[in-house]
Amino acid sequence: MGEDAGTPKRGQERKSVLLRLDPAVHSALQRWAADELRSVNAQVEMVLRDALAKAGRAPRDAGPVPRRGRPPKGPDGTDSDER
Numbered sequence: 001m002g003e004d005a006g007t008p009k010r011g012q013e014r015k016s017v018l019l020r021l022d023p024a025v026h027s028a029l030q031r032w033a034a035d036e037l038r039s040v041n042a043q044v045e046m047v048l049r050d051a052l053a054k055a056g057r058a059p060r061d062a063g064p065v066p067r068r069g070r071p072p073k074g075p076d077g078t079d080s081d082e083r
Contacts, residue, residue, distance in 0.1 A: 014066075019044070038068070 021029070026040070033043035045065070052058040 042066075042068070 029043060030040050033040045036043065036046075038046065042065075049058065049062075049065070
């Protein structure tokens with residue numbers, strides 16, 4: 001019924017955020033991400049999701065963590081991001 005206009009629906013485009021970090025913090029985050037076979041972006045999302053959960057503030061309607069690796073092939077056999 002009364003849906004919140006600010007709440008994204010599942011399947012909607014992911015939000016982009018500009019984040020400024022101290023170079024030493026970025027370097028440490030980059031090493032941590034590499035240890036866990038993630039991109040820095042994916043590692044930041046995991047850290048934020050964990051912090052939200054620990055603080056009892058995890059959104060109930062958040063979509064799942066995106067799968068790692070290449071995007072799935074489309075029905076025509078090409079990558080879904082190829083044009």
